[in-house]
Amino acid sequence: MRRFGRTIVLTAVVVGGCATAETEQAWRTTSAARPRDASDSLHLRVNLTGGSLRVSPADDGELYDYSMRYDAAHYNVERNFDSASHTLTLRLDGGRRPFRGFSGDGEERARLSLGVARGVPLDVALRLGAVEADLDLGGLAVDQLTVESAASSTALRFATPNPRRMRSLRFDVGAASIEAMGVGNANVEHIDVDCGAGALTLDFSGAWASDVDARLRVRLGAVTLRVPRDVGVRARADVTLGTFDHDGFREQDGVHYSANWEGAKRRLTIDASMLVGTLEIERID
Secondary structure, three states, rough: HHHHHHHHHHHHHHHHHHHHHHHOOOOOEEEEEEOOOOOEEEEEEEEEEEEEEEEOOOOOEEEEEEEEEOOOOOOOEEEEOOOOOEEEEEEEEOOOOOOOOOOOOOOOOOOOEEEOOOOOOOEEEEEEEEEEEEEEEEOOEEEEEEEEEOOOEEEEEEOOOOOOEEEEEEEEOOOOHHHHOHHHOEEEEEEEEOOOEEEEEOOOOOOOOOOOEEEEEEEEEEEEEEEOOOOEEEEEEEEEEEEEEEEOOOEEEEEOOOOOOOOOEEEHHHHHEEEEEEEEEEOOO
């Protein structure tokens, strides 16, 4: 029996060691890049259910470059560039096991780092699950940007002006936290927000090129708009159970106007509806 017991222990150690080795070997790192040419544009589609994402400008001469690290035993992966439609699709789907999110427990997580060319017209759609995302889009020529976030913690920055007029900037926010800085640099025409149960901050600092329209639909959450004092603001807000903070505004026929609305060179027009939550317009210098 003692000999049999030792055999069981030895077998367990060997099997455990093999399992550990197999787990370690399941982690993969892959990367790719594509040179740009004068006629390039890029449609970018990213679907990441968990881990971390970083987007920033690429090195000169490259249309894109990316690096992925993921556990092949637990993630479905798609990496594809369609040259006919100029579409780059990157997907890390961890649907084969419960994902632990960004718990900070020291466990290695999937990572995607992506560089995108400056000066190339961009149509970007990001679908994020339990993700920590850092998006540096300063100076990129963004035509359209959609961020769909179920449970992410996302920091978005336009540190320098967008050289193209952005048709739309769309946020679909679930139980997530998104902070977008330098939105005045985005050169955006229209902003569309659908907030389910999260928190969204839009900081409109930056070099405004023209007026901006924003449509906000908040079912349950908190939306904060940080707007420079020299920007005129007009807001129509339909609030069911919530608060609308807008110090210094006057109301006329159900519409709220900032004191400088009439003479402002730059204007923000807001159409908001809120079921439960808070909408705050904060003036910044």
